Structure formats: C-alpha cells, structure tokens
Amino acid sequence: MTNIAAAAPARWRLKQPSIIPGFGLTLGFSLAYLSLIILIPVAGLFWRSAELGWAGFFAILGDERTLRALYVSFGTALAAALVNVVFGTLVAWMLSRYSFPGRKLIDAMVDLPFALPTAVAGIALTTLYAPQGWIGSLFMPFRIAFTPLGIVIALVFIGLPFVVRTVQPVMEEIDREIEEAAATLGANRFQTIRRVLLPGLMPAILTGFALAFARGVGEYGSVIFIAGNIPYVSEIAPLLIVIRLEEFNYAGATAIATIMLIISFLMLLVINLIQAWSRRRYGNA
Amino acid sequence: MFNFAQGLGQGFGKRLGAVALGLSLTVGMTAGSVAPAFAETQLLNVSYDPTRELYKDFNAAFAKYWKAQSGEDVTIRQSHGGSGAQARSVIDGLEADVVTLALESDINAIEKSGRIKEGWRTRLPNNSSPYTSTIVFLVRKGNPKGIHNWGDLVKDGVQVITPNPKTSGGARWNYLAAWAWANEEYKGDLEKVKAYVADLYRHAPVLDTGARGSTVTFAQRQIGDVLLAWENEAYLAGEEFGKDAFEIVVPPISILAEPPVAVVDATVDARGTRKVAEAYLQYLYSDEGQNIAAKHFYRPSKRDVVKPELLKALPDIKLVTIDDPIFGGWRKAQPEHFGDGGVFDQIYKPGK
Amino acid sequence: MPDQLRSSSATSPAFRDPASEGLLAKVLLILLGLAFLGFFLVLPLVSVFVEAFRNGFGDYYEALIEPDAAAAIRLTLLVAAIAVPLNLVFGLAASWAIAKFEFKGKSFLITLIDLPFSISPVISGLVYVLLFGANSALGPFLKSYGVEILFAVPGIVLATVFVTFPFVARELIPLMQDQGTGDEEAALSLGASGWQTFWYVTLPNIKWGLLYGVLLCNARAMGEFGAVSVVSGRIRGLTNTMPLHVEILYNEYNMVAAFAVASLLAFLALVTLALKTFLELRFGAGATGGRH
Numbered sequence: 010m011t012n013i014a015a016a017a018p019a020r021w022r023l024k025q026p027s028i029i030p031g032f033g034l035t036l037g038f039s040l041a042y043l044s045l046i047i048l049i050p051v052a053g054l055f056w057r058s059a060e061l062g063w064a065g066f067f068a069i070l071g072d073e074r075t076l077r078a079l080y081v082s083f084g085t086a087l088a089a090a091l092v093n094v095v096f097g098t099l100v101a102w103m104l105s106r107y108s109f110p111g112r113k114l115i116d117a118m119v120d121l122p123f124a125l126p127t128a129v130a131g132i133a134l135t136t137l138y139a140p141q142g143w144i145g146s147l148f149m150p151f152r153i154a155f156t157p158l159g160i161v162i163a164l165v166f167i168g169l170p171f172v173v174r175t176v177q178p179v180m181e182e183i184d185r186e187i188e189e190a191a192a193t194l195g196a197n198r199f200q201t202i203r204r205v206l207l208p209g210l211m212p213a214i215l216t217g218f219a220l221a222f223a224r225g226v227g228e229y230g231s232v233i234f235i236a237g238n239i240p241y242v243s244e245i246a247p248l249l250i251v252i253r254l255e256e257f258n259y260a261g262a263t264a265i266a267t268i269m270l271i272i273s274f275l276m277l278l279v280i281n282l283i284q285a286w287s288r289r290r291y292g293n294a
Numbered sequence: 295m296f297n298f299a300q301g302l303g304q305g306f307g308k309r310l311g312a313v314a315l316g317l318s319l320t321v322g323m324t325a326g327s328v329a330p331a332f333a334e335t336q337l338l339n340v341s342y343d344p345t346r347e348l349y350k351d352f353n354a355a356f357a358k359y360w361k362a363q364s365g366e367d368v369t370i371r372q373s374h375g376g377s378g379a380q381a382r383s384v385i386d387g388l389e390a391d392v393v394t395l396a397l398e399s400d401i402n403a404i405e406k407s408g409r410i411k412e413g414w415r416t417r418l419p420n421n422s423s424p425y426t427s428t429i430v431f432l433v434r435k436g437n438p439k440g441i442h443n444w445g446d447l448v449k450d451g452v453q454v455i456t457p458n459p460k461t462s463g464g465a466r467w468n469y470l471a472a473w474a475w476a477n478e479e480y481k482g483d484l485e486k487v488k489a490y491v492a493d494l495y496r497h498a499p500v501l502d503t504g505a506r507g508s509t510v511t512f513a514q515r516q517i518g519d520v521l522l523a524w525e526n527e528a529y530l531a532g533e534e535f536g537k538d539a540f541e542i543v544v545p546p547i548s549i550l551a552e553p554p555v556a557v558v559d560a561t562v563d564a565r566g567t568r569k570v571a572e573a574y575l576q577y578l579y580s581d582e583g584q585n586i587a588a589k590h591f592y593r594p595s596k597r598d599v600v601k602p603e604l605l606k607a608l609p610d611i612k613l614v615t616i617d618d619p620i621f622g623g624w625r626k627a628q629p630e631h632f633g634d635g636g637v638f639d640q641i642y643k644p645g646k
Numbered sequence: 647m648p649d650q651l652r653s654s655s656a657t658s659p660a661f662r663d664p665a666s667e668g669l670l671a672k673v674l675l676i677l678l679g680l681a682f683l684g685f686f687l688v689l690p691l692v693s694v695f696v697e698a699f700r701n702g703f704g705d706y707y708e709a710l711i712e713p714d715a716a717a718a719i720r721l722t723l724l725v726a727a728i729a730v731p732l733n734l735v736f737g738l739a740a741s742w743a744i745a746k747f748e749f750k751g752k753s754f755l756i757t758l759i760d761l762p763f764s765i766s767p768v769i770s771g772l773v774y775v776l777l778f779g780a781n782s783a784l785g786p787f788l789k790s791y792g793v794e795i796l797f798a799v800p801g802i803v804l805a806t807v808f809v810t811f812p813f814v815a816r817e818l819i820p821l822m823q824d825q826g827t828g829d830e831e832a833a834l835s836l837g838a839s840g841w842q843t844f845w846y847v848t849l850p851n852i853k854w855g856l857l858y859g860v861l862l863c864n865a866r867a868m869g870e871f872g873a874v875s876v877v878s879g880r881i882r883g884l885t886n887t888m889p890l891h892v893e894i895l896y897n898e899y900n901m902v903a904a905f906a907v908a909s910l911l912a913f914l915a916l917v918t919l920a921l922k923t924f925l926e927l928r929f930g931a932g933a934t935g936g937r938h
Contacts, residue, residue, distance in 0.1 A: 024749035029830050030840035036743035042736045043758060046807055050773035051761070057776055074639070096682045103679040107672060115680075117919035118687055124865035124915030125694070126889030127767070127872065129908040132896065133690040136697075139515045143693070144685065155500050155517075166686050174862070178821065178855065198667055213820065220816070223764035230767065230872045238458055238501040240642035247766040251503070252460040254768075255378040256634055257385075257403050259776070266769045273764035274757060281753040281760070288823065338881060343897055373880045374894065380880075387780035387789075388797045388879040407781065506897045534899040 051270070058263035069264045074240060075249060079268070082246040085157055086225030089164030090172075093221045097172025098214055104173070105180045119173050122166050127230030134163055135235045155237035160245065163231045168221030175217035179210060212284045219280040223273050334367040335570055338561075340390035342377040342463060342553070343506055344527050348590040349394070355586060356577050360570065368570055376504055377463035384409060384558060391562050391571040394555045396463030398616070399628040401556050409560040423552035424578035425592035428613055429471040431543040432512065432521040432528045439519045443545050444475035447494055447520060454497045455518035457508045459631075459638050464505035464551075466632055468522040470621065471549035473631075474614035478547060482620070492641040513540070524551065526591035529607065550613035694912060697905035709895075709903035710910060714883045718891035718907070724799070725887065726867040729806040733863050737814025738856075742844075745822030746830065756819065762811045770808045771876025774801060797879030802887065805873040810863045817859030818852055825851055854926065861922055865915045 024032060058066065069075055103109075104116050122130065138145045138154040145153055153159055183206065191201040229247040237243040246269055253262035341349060353370040360368045373380065373388070377396035384390045385407040393410075395401055398421075404410045415422050433441050439452050447454050457465035472494055473487060480486035500517065502508040505527060512521040513535040520543075523531065528542050555575050562568040577583050584594040588604040597605060614620070621627040631637045667675070699706055709715060740759060744752060762770065778785045778795040788795060795801045829851065833843040849856075871889035878885045886894065888907055895904035 024747050027747055027827070028834055029746050029827060029843075030834075031742060031844070032747050032749075035739040036747075036749075039736060039740040039743055039755075042739075043755075046804070046811060047758065047761060050777050050808070051765075053776045053782075054769065054773050073644070074642075096679070099675060099679045100683060103676055106666075107676055109676055113923055115683060117916055117923065118683075118691065120862060120865055120919060121687065121691055121912055121915055123862055124869045125691075125912055126869045126892055126908060128889065128893050128896070129694065129905075129911075130690065133693050135515070136693055137689055139517065141516045143689065162686070166690065169686060170862075174817075174858075175820070179824075182824065198671075216820070220760065220763055223760065227764055227766035227769070233503050234507070237499065238503065239499075240639075241644055247768055248461075248503070250766060250768055252458075253634070254382060254772075255376075255461050256632075257378075257382070258634060261634065262772070263769075263776075266766065266772070270761075270765060270769075274761060277760045277764065278753065278757040281756045285753045340879075346898055371884060372882050374882075374897070375875075375880050379876075382775075383797065383879055385780065386775050386796060387778075387785060409780075504897075506899075510896075510899075530899075 054263050054270075055267055058260055058267045060260045061264055065260070066264055069261060070268055074244075075246075075265060075268075077241045078244050078246040078249045078265075079272075081157060081160070081242075081244060082226050082269070083272070085160040085245075086164055086222050086228075089161045089168055089225050090218050090222035092161070092165050093168045093172045094214060094218050097169055097217060097221075098176050098210070100169075101173045101176040101180055105177055120170050122168075122170050127167070127228065128234070130166055131163060131231035131234035134166060134231065135159075138162055138235065154235050155243070157236075157243050159235040159237065160232050160243060163235050164225035164228060167228050167231060168225050171220040171224060172214070172217035175220065176210060176213045179213040183209060212287055215280055215284060219277055223277055226269060226273055334369060335567060337368060337370045337391045337567060337571060337574060338373065338389060339370055339392050339394060339574075340373045340380050340384055340388060341394040342380060342396040343374055343504055344464070344524055344530075345394060345553075346372070346374055347530070348526075348587065348592065351590070352578070352583060352586050355582055356574055359577060359580075359582070360573065363573075364570075366570070370574070376461065378461070389561045389565070390558050391565070391567050392555060392557055392575055394553065396551075396553050397466065397628075398552065398554050398624040400463065401554055402625065404556075404558070409558055410556055411559045414556040415554065417557075418555065418575060419579060420595040421552055422554045422556060424555060424575070424583065424595055425553070425587035426595065427467075427525050427551045427553065427592055428548045428611070429468050429522055429551065430525050430528050430548065431545060432523050432531060432540050433519065433543055435539055435541060437541055437543065441520050441543060444472055444547075445479065447472075448490065448497055452497055452520065453499050453518040454494060454520055454522065455500065455502075455508050455512040456495075456498055456522040457505050458501035458503055461503040462505055462508075464524050464527070465501075465508075467524070467549055467551040469631065469638065470616065470627070471522075471545075471614075474549050474618075474620065475545070475547050477620050488637065488640075491637075495638075495641050525593070525608065529591040544609055544611055547612045547614065550615045552616065691912060694905050694909050697901055698909040700905075701902050705902050706906045709900075709906035712903070714886070715891055715903070715907055717883045718886045718888045719910070721799070721802070721886070722868050722888040725803050725806050726864055728803050729810060729867045730860060730864050732807055733810055733814050734856075734860055736811070737818055737859060737863075740815045741818035741822050741852075742848075744819050745825075746827050759812050759815050762808055767809065767870065767872025768876060770873035771805050773808075774804050774877055796877055797881070797885060799885070801877040802874050802885065805877045806867050806870055809870045809873050810867045813863035813866060814856070814859035817855050817862065821852055821855040822848075857922055857925070861918050864918060868914060869911055 061069070100119065104112060104119075125133075135142075135154050137143050138159060140146065140149055140152060140154070142154070153162060187205060188201055191205045192198075196204065227247060229245070229251070232245055233248060236245060236248075238248060246265060250262045250265050253259075253265065339349060339353070349370075349372055353372070357368050357370065360366060373383075373390070375383075377400050381393070381395060381400035381403050384393060384404050393401060393404065398415065401410065401414065405412060405414060418424070431441055433439070439449070440446065441452065446452065456468045459465040459469045469491065472491055476487040476490040480490070500508075500511055502511055505524065508521060509523065509527060509531045511517050513531050521528070521531075532540050532542065555578065557568065557571045557575060562571045578587070579595065581599045584596050584599050585601060585604065588594045588600045588608070591607060593608050594600045616627060617623050629636060666672075710719070744756065775796060776782060778788065778801065780786065785796065793800075795804070829847050830843050833847045834840070838846070869889060870887075871893070874887055875890055875893075878887065878890060880886060880890060880894075882894070888911055892904050892907050892911075895901075895907065
C-alpha cells in the first residue's frame, strides 16, 4: 500500500493532484480488502490449474466438449443479456416515467432475483416452463424447458435486476429540460429519445449489460434444473466444472474456471474502458 | 500509509480499527456459540441424498441402544448431498466420523487422501455394505408403453429419465445395470453392448444432476415414460407422489448396488470417537439395523433376521455385482466408464 | 412527481406535451413491460407462494418453526449481519477512491471489483476450499491453532462476502462519479476536515444509493446457494443456511416446507424494499441519489 503512494515520483503520477483527502487510505484499504477476499483466493485457483502445464491446459481448451459448453454458456448469457437490455431499459423507463397502479410494488419486485435462492428460482421456472407447466403448456409442442432456450429464460430472470437497477437511477437524474429543449427545436419524440436521451443512458445500459452477461456466464444453481444438461446441446460450462470435480479432477475443474474467468475479465475490462472513455469524452453524465 | 497524517485519515483509521476489532470479536463469539458443545458424544455421519429417511430412523434407534449399552448420550448429526461432493468435503477437511456413501469409488478417493486407512472395505462384513439395493423401473400406471425389461427402454417413442452418471452416484448404478443386461443379451459383444447403452442415453431427454432431481422430473413434471431408480427411491416416490400414479417394474436382471460405509480414521482418532463410531456402523448389521434398512426398502445383507413381510417388497432377481469380471471392480470400472473420455463420454461424441 | 402531473394533463386531447409520449404509446409500453415482468418475475414468484401455502397457513408456520429451519434462519441472518457491513465499508472506501480521484489503472480496478459477478458460484466456494482445505498449506496450520474456516461459520461468511462483494461499490461508483467533486472541494476550502466533509457533504448526497446497495447486498447475501453449499459441509441444524435448507427439504419431497422457507426469503427482500420506499417517502430526497 505504501509503495503505491511512494512509487509516485515527480514525473510519473499515479493520480492527478487533488485537495480531497483520503486517497491513500481509501485506495489502500480497498486494495488490501480486494486482495484478501478476491485476488489471493483467485490466485490460488490459477496456481492449481497451472499444475496441468500448458499442454494440459490447451488440451482442455481445445476439447470439443469444453468448447461446446463454453459456447452454450456464453451464447445463452449473451442472448439473455440482450433481452434484458431491451426489456430492462423498458421496465426502468416505465418505473421512472409513468405512473400506473402497482408501480411501487413492481419496483420492489424487480430485486427478487437477487433474493430468491438460485435453486428455488430454477425450480419455480422449470415448474412454469416445463411442458406441463402454466406457461410451457401454452407453447406446446414447442419446448422451452430442457432446451438451450430454457437456459436463456433462467438467465433473463437472474440478470434482469442488473440492467434495471443500473439504468433506472440515471434515468431519474436526466434533466427534463433537455428533452423539452429538443422538442422546442423541432425534434419529434422518437428523435429526442434516440438522439438525446439514449446517448446519455448508454453508459448505464452498457454497465447493466456487462453485469447481467457476466453473471449469466457463471450461473449454475438455477440453470441445471431447466437446462436438460445434455452434453454438446444444453451442457453449460459450470456444469462441466462440477463434473470435473466429481471426478476429483481439481486441476481440470480449475482450468475451465480459469478460462471462463479470463474471458469474462477481458470482456468486462473492455466495457469498463469504453465507459471511462465516454465519460472523459462527454464529461460527467 | 501516506495520507494518514491528514485529519480524515486519522479519524477514519481509528474508527476503522474499532470496527474491524468489533467485527472480529463478533465472528469469534458467534463461531463459538454455533460450534457444538461437547458435553455429550457427537457423531457426524456424512451421507448421500437418498438415505435421509433411513438414517433419521436408524440414528434414533442407535442412540437408544448406545444409552442402554454404555450409559452415554450420543447425538448423531447428518449431512446429505451428492455422494461425490460429500466425499470431496471430507477430503477437504469436513470432520465426518463415519461416511455412508453411494459408491465404493468415493470412499476410495477419501482413502487416497489418507483420512481413511487402506483395507476399509474388508473391515466390516459384506464388503462394508450393511444394506444393498438395486435398480428398478418406475413406470406410469398401467405401464402404457409395455416396459418389462431393459430391451424395452430403447423402443421407439420411449423416453427414459435417468440422472447424469457424471454427477450422480445412483446414475452410475443405472448405467452399470443396463450394461450388465446388455452384456448377457449380446453374449459379451462389446460393440453391441456399447451401442445399446448409447441408444439408451439417446432416449433420455433430460439428465438431472441428482437422483432426486430425476424423480421430480418424472413424477411431478410428468416427463418421460420410465424412470430408472434405486429400488428404495422408487418405493418412496410412489409414497410421496401417489401410489396410484405409478407402478414399479422389477427387471429380471439388474445390478447389485453396494453403498459402502466406513469409519473416517483421521477424525475418530483426533476426536476420540472411534469406539462409538465403530459401534454405530456395526449396529447397522444388527437385527434392528437390518429391519430398519428393509423398512426403507434397502435390501438387508442378512435376510434371515428380517421380518418376512418386509422382504416381500424386495423380490429375488438376478443381480450382477461390480466385482463381476465384466466390470472388474470399482477401481477399474470408474475410470473406464465414467472417467474423463471414458465410455460414457464417448456416447455423446458427435458423429457417433 | 412533476412528470406525473404533466402526464395527466397530457390526457387532454388539445395539448400534447412534446417532451412525452402519446397516451397510446404509453399504454402499449406499459403493457409490454408488464407482460415481460409477468412472465419472468411475477409468475415465478406467485408459483413460489402458491406452493408454500398449498396446505394452508398452519403447515407454512410449522415449516418455519421446525428446529432445523429455525437454525438455518438464524445462521443466514448472522452471516448477512457480518458480510454486509464488511462490504459496506469496502464499498464506501472503493467508491471514494475511484470517484473522487483520477488515477492510473482505474478501469482495471473497477473490473477487478466486478469480477465476483462473473465467477461461477461453485468456483467462488471452491477457491476457499483450495485455500483453506485440509490439503492446502494454510488449512492445517490454522487448524493447529484451533481456527476452523471451512465447514464452519467463517467459511460461509467468506463465501458470502465474495459473492456479494461488488454490490455496494457498484451502486456507489457511478453515482459518485456523476456527482463530481465540487461539493467536497467547496466544503474543504471552507475549512471542513476530511472526515467532516465525508460525513456532512458526501454521505447525504449518496445516502439513497448507499441504502440501495446495502439492500441488494443483503438480499443476495441471504439468498446465495452455490458458493455456500461448497464450503458449508451441509450439517443439518449447524451449518445449513436457508437456501441450503430449501434444497434439503426439496430433496425430501417436502415441497410445501421448501417453498415456505423460500417464500420467507422472498418476503424478507420485499420487506426491506418496502422499508426503503417508506424511508424515501418519509424523508423525501426523491429517488436514488437526489442532488441537493
């Protein structure tokens, strides 16, 4: 911690000068806590998967079953995150702009996917979307549960609050005068939304997308009930990790976890960099 | 830390210290209060999923017996989960006094970690399996698809519900039972046996991760025509989801599933509970233990001590054991069939 | 509030607020949103409560006071009571450092904070097993001093902290970045100490966002299943949390009790959110992070 501050020589500055105090303390504490809770345990994960050596690592990475599971996981998470971006933004808009009966209740309910144990969510969703379920029976003979589509359903449920809760506060902060100005200048409502509002909302939407996506990639508890778990078709990467563990193959399990972790990290980093860039470019909010 | 000299740093730092101290005290205290008080003897039995009801009854019976025998009170705590996951917890330090798991290979894995001494399988009678079970079919009332034997499972239009052998111990017995039948049917022609087992899994629309998940899929969600299940699970499902909805079909040949038990040497020696832990497992072989097992539809290892009416539900059929030359014991069968890239994995290889 | 006044005036056909949608578009959007929420949120929740009350209130109550269930509820509350304050302190510190200062590697740091979201819960538990397990370097060492981490309360707390790690920070960072540093700089130049600035200037600005982050963190802390199941050992009445107890009951085919405990979790979340709504109405300040 000290060396971060001490390692700031005159020419190269770690941080821009500021009269606000507490940088060393807060950053130091954050880094220490981050290291203890996240970085050291995750480093243990990397270290364990390193037992395999490069050859073993790439053998797992190149295995068709692993690739297929990663494809299923990332593909369904992407689809679910996109659904959530569209409908989550719509819900946020609805909750922050319109008044209708039951608005407060719905506002409160949006967070439920966080609170409900994932296994319960999985069981409840499977009950609904199974061929005999309330919703599933409506769509027969088209099957939802026990196909990749079922996975998407579960991930939409899990990821929804991330989009709504990152977009909603920003939406509430938007100054109505901007919209009025746009309207005065002759923009129709659609143009105002697309050209004026959406650019301001973009960073928040992007964050919501990233978080929903990241969460979906790793989700296990709710998915295994509804997925069907057929290898090469509806087998998700976290299930493959569990399978490796069942074989007492810790190195194999941690290798898949490491691969997932690296991909997710890179994607999150890219999105956060885009955000930082847009913040610099367009200023604060 | 560099900016500590400033006002915020000092005040915040002090408070932070106080908070941290308070928190660590809370953690310490609550950990103390949650940890069991060892005024009486406690045993931890780490078991797999379908044995909950069995051990609920048996633990009460044993506590009574032990009180009469030694005058000591004993409380048995239970932990249930997937057999493999439970074995991993024990390997990683869960202080089980005894393990009662679904598969010999799971206890072998614990043995490999050194927490159970070698030769555990011969320490108790009957390969350390006080009760056994087998795999039967649960079909819908009236058996509309006419399923009577393993060959019927791969008829057109039949959907088979079985859990994933990679994640469920029970599912491995399902697989082996099907293999045993096919081996006899095709006179040991390995290619035909493999083709049959592959065909069987192509009839499975869902692979749940555990035996009980499959039961729910079949009984509650009404998916599939036949459920491959532990004998005791099939009876239990009938009781839980309505006796009139299902029928149990016992195939003429199946596998002898031997769920083994063992004392975890590392724990009992550290905690000084060896005597009671060994008595606990031995009591499973007693008349009372055998009757409790039979009551929960496990096949007792000593049929002669069990009330005849309990045995009626457990008909005599041809049972192939895991030590039969076609499997060659768990130490050989586990990697060959269920290991990474094993026979089961090859079934799902695309283009086959 | 003014938006709502305005939208009601928009019903008069002569005047249409140019900065709002037509009534038809509004109704359609609301219906679309409600339909989506109905399929993905309301129905799953309703089905949980329907199952829970299938056999009437008596059975529901029985399921909750049963000793193992009560122990699970106590443990869950205890774990949340430790994990949430820890992540609250971290969230405040991290968002202060990130939002109030410009420094190198900031995006990298934010991404590290996001990381626990993307790690599969099974792995979140496994990392601590690898670190503190009987076969690690640290586990036996701590054990020789009588410190139990895995298969005891500390392990469950650690796994929960890991999983809920980003919530408070993630809620506060965008909010504080939007608010900028002007208020704090003004306070400091008027002679306030750093601590006073934080307490009297920053905290009032972020209190709703903070409350919100804490609520979300708490909800997730109580509901986490995957990570906790790996480190808990699942000892009945001792190391089972509510979500684990739900799974046990479900696996015993005791659906009513399973959904009763699950519905209690959902209910706790609804209560905390109702509390938040009440506080907002009572103490004003509009929605999350109103500026003064």
